[in-house]
Structure formats: structure tokens, C-alpha cells
Amino acid sequence: MSRIPPAVQEPSHWLMGPAWHAQRDPISYITRWAGEYGDIFSIGSPLGSATVVADPVLARQVLADHYSSYVEKGRSYAVLRILMGNGLVTSSGEFWRGQRRMTQPAFHRRRLDAIFAMMVRRSRETAMVMAREGGAPDIAPAFSRLTLAIISEAMFSTDVKQDASTVGAHVATLNEAALRMLRQPWRFLLPRSFPTPFTRHDYHARTELDRIVNNIIQQRRLNPAGHDDLLSMFLSACDEETGRGMTDSQLRDEVMTMFIAGHETTANAMCWVLHLVATHPDVKARMLEEIAHAGDALDQGSLTAFPLVKMVIEESLRLYPTIWSVGRLCTRDDDLGGWKIRKGTTLIIPIFLFQWSAKWWDNPRKFDPDRFQPDRRPSPEIYFPFGAGPRTCIGNQFAMQELMIMTITFLQALDIQPVPDFPVEMDPLITLRPKHGMRLALSPR
Numbered sequence: 001m002s003r004i005p006p007a008v009q010e011p012s013h014w015l016m017g018p019a020w021h022a023q024r025d026p027i028s029y030i031t032r033w034a035g036e037y038g039d040i041f042s043i044g045s046p047l048g049s050a051t052v053v054a055d056p057v058l059a060r061q062v063l064a065d066h067y068s069s070y071v072e073k074g075r076s077y078a079v080l081r082i083l084m085g086n087g088l089v090t091s092s093g094e095f096w097r098g099q100r101r102m103t104q105p106a107f108h109r110r111r112l113d114a115i116f117a118m119m120v121r122r123s124r125e126t127a128m129v130m131a132r133e134g135g136a137p138d139i140a141p142a143f144s145r146l147t148l149a150i151i152s153e154a155m156f157s158t159d160v161k162q163d164a165s166t167v168g169a170h171v172a173t174l175n176e177a178a179l180r181m182l183r184q185p186w187r188f189l190l191p192r193s194f195p196t197p198f199t200r201h202d203y204h205a206r207t208e209l210d211r212i213v214n215n216i217i218q219q220r221r222l223n224p225a226g227h228d229d230l231l232s233m234f235l236s237a238c239d240e241e242t243g244r245g246m247t248d249s250q251l252r253d254e255v256m257t258m259f260i261a262g263h264e265t266t267a268n269a270m271c272w273v274l275h276l277v278a279t280h281p282d283v284k285a286r287m288l289e290e291i292a293h294a295g296d297a298l299d300q301g302s303l304t305a306f307p308l309v310k311m312v313i314e315e316s317l318r319l320y321p322t323i324w325s326v327g328r329l330c331t332r333d334d335d336l337g338g339w340k341i342r343k344g345t346t347l348i349i350p351i352f353l354f355q356w357s358a359k360w361w362d363n364p365r366k367f368d369p370d371r372f373q374p375d376r377r378p379s380p381e382i383y384f385p386f387g388a389g390p391r392t393c394i395g396n397q398f399a400m401q402e403l404m405i406m407t408i409t410f411l412q413a414l415d416i417q418p419v420p421d422f423p424v425e426m427d428p429l430i431t432l433r434p435k436h437g438m439r440l441a442l443s444p445r
Contacts (some may be wrong), residue, residue: 002340064389087257152154
């Protein structure tokens with residue numbers, strides 16, 4: 001007989017219940033409650049409850065094996081839907097499947113090869129600038145600008161150059177708006193069809209970004225020839241099952257999804273990678289030896305010459321998973337490992353918990369890239385930084401290629417050292433960000 005997941009009892013806010021604590025420090029409290037309640041438990045509040053799936057085997061059932069019972073994203077994705085519209089990250093059901101089929105070719109290996117040189121060029125330009133400037137800057141804004149430049153050029157070829165700084169500023173404004181909504185849920189109640197004193201900057205950024213993107217889409221529809229970028233592939237995409245292409249509204253939503261999801265996660269991941277490299281000189285020395293041995297050439301076929309760089313990135317994604325949790329909504333009653341999950345239940349899948357558990361990893365909080373050696377690689381049952389099942393991140397190969405190129409080019413150009421006494425803390429919001437930015441001491445190599 002199926003059991004009902006136990007409800008968290010303590011600590012509990014007098015009004016908002018345990019959810020009040022989970023909202024303010026989700027990593028600490030979910031970790032604590034997993035130790036107290038086990039593989040699955042619910043967190044209550046007057047506004048409803050959420051069930052935490054704290055076991056990776058059960059989590060993969062939600063994401064893959066029992067996917068048909070959890071096709072809807074959780075309510076936490078509402079803030080992303082406001083920013084991205086109904087794109088791949090936020091849509092669901094048959095609409096999502098059609099969009100996935102149409103966008104998948106844009107991320108095939110051949111397409112990644114075509115933008116490889118651009119990623120190298122952009123990364124080297126930024127690395128050279130930072131090498132000249134030196135000092136101990138916060139590297140987070142620089143990586144945000146770099147990853148936005150890369151996704152902009154991959155998406156729009158040269159069309160967005162004249163609007164690049166404007167686009168970057170507007171995307172940054174919308175990211176901050178999303179963070180404010182997460183911290184202050186009452187903002188969800190504010191109207192979005194017109195500006196208010198609380199939202200006028202967000203409204204302006206969204207409408208201006210819409211204007212820029214829609215203008216590019218219209219120009220491209222009138223003159224489709226001569227472009228080799230993601231937008232051209234989206235414009236020509238056709239769902240083989242339905243025969244339909246994308247409307248302007250769908251194109252806008254997918255472009256916004258790529259802008260926001262395609263640069264924020266990678267920029268944060270690079271901050272964590274370089275933090276770990278800077279604070280582990282033994283690993284850094286091994287990486288520099290590998291990079292020197294491979295030479296200066298960096299092309300599509302040469303990434304296989306950097307196995308340690310890849311392992312460092314994989315280990316960084318384990319210790320600092322940029323997508324630290326995902327949400328799902330149960331759409332029909334289900335039995336999950338003997339636990340009764342009722343239709344309408346919101347589920348939280350804490351990716352970080354699986355990757356930090358001594359149950360699954362030896363010395364789990366230690367930085368040890370060699371745990372990703374071919375003979376030691378973790379099972380996909382416990383390590384899935386890009387998700388699992390049908391909704392595995394469509395851009396996972398794009399992101400890994402980008403992360404490897406940036407790591408290699410920055411270590412070629414820069415000596416990277418930690419800044420003494422700089423506080424490094426995790427901030428689990430939409431993505432896992434460095435709470436105070438990431439200051440590192442930089443000097444030219």
C-alpha cells in the first residue's frame with residue numbers, strides 16, 4: 001500500500017509554516033530535512049505544499065521513467081514564463097514536443113562546429129582585455145557579457161551588433177527583475193501589461209527587448225537569404241509531424257529563452273570553475289601542463305586533447321550545479337517508490353542534494369576531478385547536471401563546448417589566484433550564483 005510523504009514539522013514559521021525557512025535558505029533546510037525525513041517529504045505553507053524528492057533514483061523516475069505523469073513544469077517556473085514566454089524551458093505537453101522537434105537541429109554537432117571559431121574568438125578577446133587590466137576584479141559581469149555576446153552572435157549572426165549593449169542591459173534588468181520576484185513573491189500580483197512605480201524599469205526593458213527581437217525577426221522574414229545562424233534555422237524549421245513552422249510569437253519566445261537561459265547558467269558555471277581552479281594549485285598545474293602540451297591551436301577536433309579540463313568542469317558542475325533544483329507538477333495520481341503522489345502535487349527535485357551526498361559519493365565535498373576518470377565516472381543515476389529524461393537540456397553540448405573553450409583560453413592568457421578573505425557563498429535563486437560575485441586576482445601569463 002502506498003504511503004503519504006511525511007510533512008516537515010520543524011522549524012515552522014508562525015504564519016507561513018516550514019516553507020518560510022525553505023524559501024530563505026533552501027540548501028541548508030532541504031539538506032537538514034532529507035537527513036530527518038528520508039527520501040521524500042512535503043513542505044507546507046498556507047498557500048499550498050511542495051513535495052521534495054530527495055532520492056536520485058526516485059528523481060529519475062519523475063524525470064524519465066514516469067515522465068507522462070509529470071509533463072507539467074512546477075509553479076516555480078511562473079517567473080521564468082514571465083521573462084521567456086512559452087519557450088522550451090517553460091512550455092509543456094504537445095506544444096513543447098513540437099517546439100523541441102523544430103529546435104533540436106540547431107544544436108546538432110554540425111551546428112556546434114560552425115560556431116566553434118566564434119566562441120574561441122570571443123573568449124580570447126575577453127581574456128586579453130582582462131589580462132591587460134589585471135587587478136582583482138569581480139569576474140561575474142565579464143562572463144555575463146561574454147556569454148551574452150556568444151549566444152547573441154550564434155543566434156543573430158551580425159544583426160544584433162548595433163544593439164548589443166542595449167540587449168545586454170535589458171537582459172540584465174530582466175534577470176534582476178526575476179530575482180526580485182523570487183525574493184518578494186507579492187510582485188507576482190503586479191500588472192505586467194502596463195508599467196507601475198515598482199515595475200517601470202522591468203516593463204521598459206521587456207518592451208524594448210521585444211521591439212529589438214521582433215524587428216530582427218521581421219527583417220529576416222523579408223530577407224531570409226545569406227544568414228547562417230540559429231535564427232535562420234528556427235525560421236526555416238518545420239515540424240515533420242504537423243507540418244507547421246514557428247509563428248512570430250513562438251520565435252520571440254524561443255529567442256528570449258536562448259538569451260536568458262543560454263548565457264546566465266554558463267556565466268555562473270565559469271565563475272565556479274575558475275574559483276575552484278584558483279583555490280587548487282595542484283589541479284591548476286596539471287591543467288596548465290595539459291594545455292601547454294596541446295599547443296595553441298584550438299579547433300573542433302582538438303577538444304579531445306583536454307580530458308582534464310573537461311573533468312574539472314564536470315566536477316565543478318557537481319559541487320556547484322548551476323541548475324540546483326528543478327520542479328514538476330504531478331498531472332495524475334502516481335506511485336513513486338511506494339509513496340502516493342496525488343494529482344496536482346508540486347514536486348521539487350534538489351539536484352545539489354544528490355551530488356553532495358555521502359550516500360552516493362566518497363568525500364563528497366572534496367574537489368576531485370579524477371572522480372570523472374573513465375574508470376571512475378559516476379552513474380547517470382546520481383549525476384545529471386543537465387537534467388534527465390525527455391527534457392534533458394537541449395543546449396548541453398553547446399554549454400560544454402563553450403565552457404571548455406572559455407576555460408582553456410582564460411588559462412592560456414591569465415594567471416588566476418584567489419583573493420584573500422573574499423567571501424565565496426552560494427546564492428540559490430533561478431541559478432546557483434556566487435552571492436557576492438567572484439573576485440579573483442588576475443595577471444597576464
